[in-house]
Amino acid sequence: MATSRKVTLLSSDGESFEVEQSVAVESITIKDSIEEGSAGNPIPVPKVNSKILAKVIEYCKKHVESAKAEDRVDDEDLVAWDADFVKVDQATLFDLIRAANFLNIKSLLDLTCQTVADMIKGKTPEEKRKTFTIRNDFTPEEEEEVRRENQWAFE
Amino acid sequence: MAFSRLPGDVISRIFSLTTPRDACRVSSVSTAFRSIADSDQVWLQFLPPDHCDGVVLPPISPKKSLYLHLCDHPIPVGGNRNMSLSLDKKSGKKCFMLGARDLTIAWGDDRNYWEWIATPESRFNEVAQLQYVWWFHIIGRIETSMLSSGTNYAAYLVFRFEGHQEGFDWPVESHVCIGSEELDEGRSVTLDPREGEPRAVRERAHGWMEIELGEFRNENGDDGTLVCSLREVVSYKSGLVVEGIELRPQEMH
Numbered sequence: 001m002a003t004s005r006k007v008t009l010l011s012s013d014g015e016s017f018e019v020e021q022s023v024a025v026e027s028i029t030i031k032d033s034i035e036e037g038s039a040g041n042p043i044p045v046p047k048v049n050s051k052i053l054a055k056v057i058e059y060c061k062k063h064v065e066s067a068k069a070e071d072r073v074d075d076e077d078l079v080a081w082d083a084d085f086v087k088v089d090q091a092t093l094f095d096l097i098r099a100a101n102f103l104n105i106k107s108l109l110d111l112t113c114q115t116v117a118d119m120i121k122g123k124t125p126e127e128k129r130k131t132f133t134i135r136n137d138f139t140p141e142e143e144e145e146v147r148r149e150n151q152w153a154f155e
Numbered sequence: 156m157a158f159s160r161l162p163g164d165v166i167s168r169i170f171s172l173t174t175p176r177d178a179c180r181v182s183s184v185s186t187a188f189r190s191i192a193d194s195d196q197v198w199l200q201f202l203p204p205d206h207c208d209g210v211v212l213p214p215i216s217p218k219k220s221l222y223l224h225l226c227d228h229p230i231p232v233g234g235n236r237n238m239s240l241s242l243d244k245k246s247g248k249k250c251f252m253l254g255a256r257d258l259t260i261a262w263g264d265d266r267n268y269w270e271w272i273a274t275p276e277s278r279f280n281e282v283a284q285l286q287y288v289w290w291f292h293i294i295g296r297i298e299t300s301m302l303s304s305g306t307n308y309a310a311y312l313v314f315r316f317e318g319h320q321e322g323f324d325w326p327v328e329s330h331v332c333i334g335s336e337e338l339d340e341g342r343s344v345t346l347d348p349r350e351g352e353p354r355a356v357r358e359r360a361h362g363w364m365e366i367e368l369g370e371f372r373n374e375n376g377d378d379g380t381l382v383c384s385l386r387e388v389v390s391y392k393s394g395l396v397v398e399g400i401e402l403r404p405q406e407m408h
Contacts, residue, residue: 091157094160095157097161098161113165117173123177133158147183152176153180
């Protein structure tokens with residue numbers, strides 16, 4: 001068994017994380033920069049703080065492990081693990097989305113985006129504004145127009 | 156707040172993972188959301204792929220308008236135009252109708268038994284008109300790969316009566332199953348129940364009626380061929396006009 005290579009990732013707030021290269025390259029962004037030889041050591045990960053980077057690494061580790069385990073982790077177990085993984089507060093969820101997007105980790109981006117999509121489904125616009133703290137910046141006339149255009153969706 | 160500050164294409168992706176109905180609702184949340192929710196990037200995800208499986212989408216822009224058009228205006232599928240596709244508005248799931256010419260109708264080629272007529276009330280070029288028959292057996296087939304995944308479907312015979320109507324006050328055996336009718340329990344449907352008997356027939360547009368033949372859940376579209384059939388080979392029957400068999404997504408509960 002070849003000794004697996006390790007790389008060090010540096011979060012935006014200066015914390016170092018040593019991880020297996022196989023885990024780090026779950027991120028296409030990191031994989032590309034390693035292959036191009038442009039990654040420093042440690043590899044800086046701007047925009048992603050230590051709290052979020054730790055979670056991202058946890059996700060990648062789990063997925064890499066379950067893909068290569070001798071006794072393959074049940075797909076159902078992984079789905080359940082993923083469901084637990086995203087049980088976080090909204091702010092963390094959006095930070096994870098941003099990180100997954102920046103680091104180009106497709107499965108994590110799909111998972112986190114679907115989680116938000118599920119929070120949107122079935123809600124009225126007012127409920128959505130409340131859930132995500134979004135300001136209604138329509139004029140009353142504009143709001144009426146949008147409602148009318150999409151009348152069938154409110155029936 | 157954090158939501159609105161995500162990059163636009165990430166927000167698009169999130170909206171496209173909801174449903175067409177939710178995407179329309181979310182457009183009333185804020186002006187920024189409206190412009191993303193109405194974008195082609197989102198509605199492209201709700202449309203069936205173009206130039207795939209015999210589907211050629213009309214050149215309507217923007218994509219949201221194309222989507223809405225497909226909900227109310229079935230489009231022909233395949234070269235011979237004997238099948239149509241439309242979308243269920245709220246969910247975007249595919250709804251197919253197999254025209255009579257696409258069905259296997261026993262004795263369908265014998266003009267003594269079945270005539271093929273053109274009628275303006277049908278979306279298809281021809282519908283099948285029964286003169287008379289004892290051996291009544293109609294089969295429709297569709298590949299489950301064409302249906303929307305993760306969807307419960309029901310199959311309906313779309314028909315009406317014309318001329319001398321006889322024999323349909325008796326039950327007919329119907330099946331909706333994979334592969335072969337022989338393997339399925341099926342059910343009994345009566346197209347023309349007598350007064351006082353339960354009536355499962357519903358009215359449709361343009362003078363047509365429909366009756367449910369059975370249900371099927373399409374998980375991944377890899378179950379092979381779905382077979383929908385009706386069969387009654389004992390009694391004399393006449394007066395039926397068949398437009399086709401429709402496969403419609405059912406509302407999830």
